[in-house]
Amino acid sequence: MPKEVFDGLRAASIKDRSQLYQELASGPFFGFNREGAPKSQGMIDAFWMQGLMAGHKNTFDCIQAFSETDFTEDLKKFDIPTLIIHGDDDQIVPIATSALLAAKLVKDSVLKIYEGGSHSLGDTSKDRLNDDLLAFVQS
Structure with a gap:
């Protein structure tokens, strides 16, 4: 994926990481943004809670690690x-x-x-x- 996608994630994390985790979970992470997909508020809430329990710097740095490391x-x-x-x-x-x-x-x-x-x-x-x-x- 283009680096700009990950730059956008980093910017969203700095601006309002709580909202970022809500949006990721409500949409692409679980596929809840697909038509007809059954949506689980419990999964969304659990994802959001786990994200906020992690250190902000750790999750921010993780974006670079998972997007730029070549295995x-x-x-x-x-x-x-x-x-x-x-x-x-x-x-x-x-x-x-x-x-x-x-x-x-x-x-x-x-x-x-x-x-x-x-x-x-x-x-x-x-x-x-x-x-x-x-x-x-x-x-």
Whole structure:
């Protein structure tokens, strides 16, 4: 994603991080901005609370760390069975620039794509995610 997207997140964090966390959770993080998506106020509130419990400088610096760190060489070194799971409607970390590339870099990896899946599969697809994790560990 363009650096300007992350510059916008940093600016929003400085201006009103409480509002930023509300907007992220109400929209792209869980996919609640998609037409027909069931919305959970509990998930939104939990995301907001967790964000505000974290240190402001830590969360601000995290934006740079997750947007500018290149793990390409690290991924090429993986030599153990690796499961990569990603939602194809992840609006936070687009699948094309993350999981699809990682699956090519990690030899003998298994890629599972959740159709319509958001960024927060642990919340929005938890039963399927747990089943897939258990099956992979047992294989």
